[in-house]
Amino acid sequence: MTFARSLRQIAIVMRKELVDSLRDRRALWSIAFSVTIGPVIIAFMMNRVADRQREAEQVRIPVVGMQHAPALIDWLRQQSGVQVVEGPANPEEAVRNQEEELALVIPADFVHTFNQSKPVVLQIVSDSSRNDARPSVERVRRLLQQYGAEIGSLRLIARGVSPAAAQPIVLEDIEVSTAQQRAAQILTFIPMFIIMAGFIGGMQIATDSTAGERERGSLEPLLVNPAPRLVFVGGKWLAAALAAMVSTALTTILCANLPRFLPLDELGIRFRIGLEHLPGIIGAAVPMCLFSSALQAAVGTLARSFKEAQSYMGVLVLLPMIPGVVGALYPIGNAPWMYAMPMLGPYVLLTNVLGGQVPPMNAFLISAGISIVAAAIMIRITATLFESERIIFGR
Amino acid sequence: MIRVEQLRKNFGTVAAVNGVTFTAENGAITGLLGPNGAGKTTTLRMLYAVMRPDAGSIRVDDVDAIADPHEAQSRLGVLPDGFGLYPRLTAREHIEYFGELHGITGAVLRKRTEALLDLLDMRAIADRRASGFSHGERTKVGLARALVHDPQNVLLDEPTNGLDVMSTRAVRTIVRRLKEEGRCVLFSSHVMQEVSALCDSIVVIAHGQVVARGTPDDLRRHTGHANLEDAFVALASPRPGGLE
Numbered sequence: 092m093t094f095a096r097s098l099r100q101i102a103i104v105m106r107k108e109l110v111d112s113l114r115d116r117r118a119l120w121s122i123a124f125s126v127t128i129g130p131v132i133i134a135f136m137m138n139r140v141a142d143r144q145r146e147a148e149q150v151r152i153p154v155v156g157m158q159h160a161p162a163l164i165d166w167l168r169q170q171s172g173v174q175v176v177e178g179p180a181n182p183e184e185a186v187r188n189q190e191e192e193l194a195l196v197i198p199a200d201f202v203h204t205f206n207q208s209k210p211v212v213l214q215i216v217s218d219s220s221r222n223d224a225r226p227s228v229e230r231v232r233r234l235l236q237q238y239g240a241e242i243g244s245l246r247l248i249a250r251g252v253s254p255a256a257a258q259p260i261v262l263e264d265i266e267v268s269t270a271q272q273r274a275a276q277i278l279t280f281i282p283m284f285i286i287m288a289g290f291i292g293g294m295q296i297a298t299d300s301t302a303g304e305r306e307r308g309s310l311e312p313l314l315v316n317p318a319p320r321l322v323f324v325g326g327k328w329l330a331a332a333l334a335a336m337v338s339t340a341l342t343t344i345l346c347a348n349l350p351r352f353l354p355l356d357e358l359g360i361r362f363r364i365g366l367e368h369l370p371g372i373i374g375a376a377v378p379m380c381l382f383s384s385a386l387q388a389a390v391g392t393l394a395r396s397f398k399e400a401q402s403y404m405g406v407l408v409l410l411p412m413i414p415g416v417v418g419a420l421y422p423i424g425n426a427p428w429m430y431a432m433p434m435l436g437p438y439v440l441l442t443n444v445l446g447g448q449v450p451p452m453n454a455f456l457i458s459a460g461i462s463i464v465a466a467a468i469m470i471r472i473t474a475t476l477f478e479s480e481r482i483i484f485g486r
Numbered sequence: 487m488i489r490v491e492q493l494r495k496n497f498g499t500v501a502a503v504n505g506v507t508f509t510a511e512n513g514a515i516t517g518l519l520g521p522n523g524a525g526k527t528t529t530l531r532m533l534y535a536v537m538r539p540d541a542g543s544i545r546v547d548d549v550d551a552i553a554d555p556h557e558a559q560s561r562l563g564v565l566p567d568g569f570g571l572y573p574r575l576t577a578r579e580h581i582e583y584f585g586e587l588h589g590i591t592g593a594v595l596r597k598r599t600e601a602l603l604d605l606l607d608m609r610a611i612a613d614r615r616a617s618g619f620s621h622g623e624r625t626k627v628g629l630a631r632a633l634v635h636d637p638q639n640v641l642l643d644e645p646t647n648g649l650d651v652m653s654t655r656a657v658r659t660i661v662r663r664l665k666e667e668g669r670c671v672l673f674s675s676h677v678m679q680e681v682s683a684l685c686d687s688i689v690v691i692a693h694g695q696v697v698a699r700g701t702p703d704d705l706r707r708h709t710g711h712a713n714l715e716d717a718f719v720a721l722a723s724p725r726p727g728g729l730e
Contacts, residue, residue, distance in 0.1 A: 096589065100587055103583070103586045103587055104587075107572075107575075107579075107583050110579075111572055111574050111575060114615075115574060304570075307570035307571070307572070307573070308568055308569055308570030309569065309570035309571060309572060310570075311531075311536060311566045311569060312564070312565075312566050312569045312570070312584075312628070312631070312632075314536050315534050315535075315536060315562070315564045315566065316559065316584060316587040316588060317555075317556035317557070317559040317587075317588065318556065318587060483536055483537075484531075
């Protein structure tokens with residue numbers, strides 16, 4: 092009887108907080124921001140990677156002294172994606188002023204030196220401080236080395252020597268950071284953004300219904316209503332958690348639709364969030380939302396004003412970013428203890444789920460169990476704070 | 487009816503309420519009169535169970551307010567001192583929110599809300615958000631949500647503080663009406679004229695203690711001052727306990 096009454100009162104408080112926050116522009120903006128910022132950043136970064144890759148394949152080579160080496164120019168023109176153009180009069184000036192990414196300078200005595208089988212000096216003018224020009228410069232360097240190697244081999248063969256004899260070692264570059272991997276790395280931010288959306292999505296309600304309530308002086312009249320403190324805290328917490336869950340859901344939906352707008356195929360990346368991931372995402376994100384809202388409500392209650400609460404939240408919001416940022420720099424493993432950490436557990440679970448490796452059921456249970464216990468502790472603390480005269484009357 | 491006995495509350499070493507005893511009867515207006523800082527608000531806060539007394543007993547009707555605060559609260563309508571509203575909720579939503587928390591729903595809640603909107607002359611502001619309300623309008627909302635569950639006992643902490651003449655009169659009219667309906671009205675004030683004009687019984691509090699108790703006439707007789715203000719000054723001056 093009393094329990095049923097308490098549940099009804101929790102629902103009443105929750106509904107009031109939701110209605111209240113739906114009318115709060117600040118709350119709606121912060122939810123909209125938290126939901127879209129992640130997918131927007133990912134889309135932007137992906138497009139940059141794709142552009143770079145396209146740029147590196149499509150190389151434009153301004154050549155000074157084109158007429159001195161017609162055979163070389165012909166050979167370059169036959170290579171895919173290469174466009175040879177007449178170079179600037181003063182190549183160093185042009186590169187320094189960023190009019191050109193690079194320039195190839197062919198000396199006037201090219202044919203003469205070439206015919207004597209002596210090394211011809213070709214100059215690549217570039218600015219190594221320009222990161223964006225580096226792929227093009229690299230490509231040109233590789234093309235010219237390739238041309239040199241082909242000519243060298245032909246000369247040795249003409250003299251009856253195996254080209255292999257002139258090559259005591261062969262260097263093979265294995266580039267680990269391909270565009271593909273860079274793009275895949277950007278996608279590892281998705282779990283972090285989903286968690287961030289949950290964290291920020293519930294924040295406004297969690298602070299407005301605690302610190303805001305204290306600041307307005309509406310807490311005292313509220314507590315005159317006949318209900319246990321846990322009822323008031325529970326209703327506020329559930330409202331915040333619900334907003335957090337809606338935010339994570341929206342971010343997940345946006346991320347799932349990213350492949351429609353991004354050149355993922357072009358980058359050779361297979362990325363998909365589909366219905367088959369849904370149970371895993373819910374299993375990881377829902378307990379996280381329950382915990383983060385409870386934590387925010389407890390911290391918000393300690394703040395005397397909305398502003399004060401916001402400054403605490405500014406620090407708290409770094410919390411869900413830590414595993415994401417660390418995870419992007421060092422691959423986070425799957426050590427079992429990670430599932431037992433309130434914010435880290437859901438992050439690792441999400442990373443695995445989205446990466447296509449479904450973690451064992453135990454991992455979900457441990458993570459959810461820990462989050463719920465931690466949430467319960469936070470709610471208990473908040474309810475105790477709601478008993479405190481310093482909190483109720485201290486403004 | 488509210489019965490308070492030997493109520494005590496300390497803040498650190500300061501005895502904010504130091505053995506307060508009084509009774510507020512049904513069908514009567516009882517005034518809690520005292521200078522600022524006398525312990526009126528602290529006493530009321532213990533009555534409506536958001537503050538725990540260090541000692542003493544409180545009975546609301548026949549309910550022990552310390553043992554069963556929620557049952558006591560459901561028999562109390564409270565207008566706290568310096569209460570706040572929710573700026574994004576309308577006047578009507580404020581009333582309904584508190585009504586629902588008291589377990590009133592549906593047609594009953596709608597009827598009570600409409601009756602209060604009429605009683606307090608709030609029709610014009612019923613569906614406006616509270617953010618732009620004047621002090622008088624805010625007080626009306628506070629009163630309406632305090633009365634939505636039809637409480638037998640009404641506690642008003644300085645309800646006319648800072649109100650203009652019109653709003654003050656409106657509050658007084660409500661208070662008289664609550665008395666006529668047979669309710670127990672307990673209201674605190676530091677304004678002499680108000681208490682003497684309105685109250686059937688006055689409890690004068692100073693330094694956390696009851697220094698006098700009785701009808702306005704009793705107090706005048708007690709102190710030997712024909713003027714109630716002089717009587718109040720004589721009672722509230724720092725010689726606690728000497729006059730009762």
